[in-house]
Amino acid sequence: MANSETTRFNFSADKSANVRELMTYVLGALQEKGYNPINQLVGYFISGDPTYITNYKGARGVIKRIERDELLEVIITEYCSKLN
Numbered sequence: 001m002a003n004s005e006t007t008r009f010n011f012s013a014d015k016s017a018n019v020r021e022l023m024t025y026v027l028g029a030l031q032e033k034g035y036n037p038i039n040q041l042v043g044y045f046i047s048g049d050p051t052y053i054t055n056y057k058g059a060r061g062v063i064k065r066i067e068r069d070e071l072l073e074v075i076i077t078e079y080c081s082k083l084n
Contacts, residue, residue, distance in 0.1 A: 015066070019074040022062055029059035045072060 030037040033054045043052035045068055053060045063071075 015070060016074050016077070019066060019071055022066060023071070023075070026053060026059045026063050029054055029057045032056065044068070
């Protein structure tokens with residue numbers, strides 16, 4: 001029998017500044033190499049394949065420092081806070 005309770009996902013807000021810095025760096029590297037950063041990041045988040053992120057300036061290694069779910073949590077929180 002399936003559990004009908006909603007699972008809570010808790011995330012530390014402390015990582016917000018770190019994620020912002022990381023994403024700014026990765027976005028810059030993708031843009032400098034001529035990629036559409038949104039398309040590349042969506043590919044990375046959906047597939048988990050880091051090859052969607054360029055190695056230029058070490059961006060691939062940088063983005064792998066934080067788990068995808070943690071990155072998405074900060075990104076979605078930032079986006080939703082701007083809607084209110």
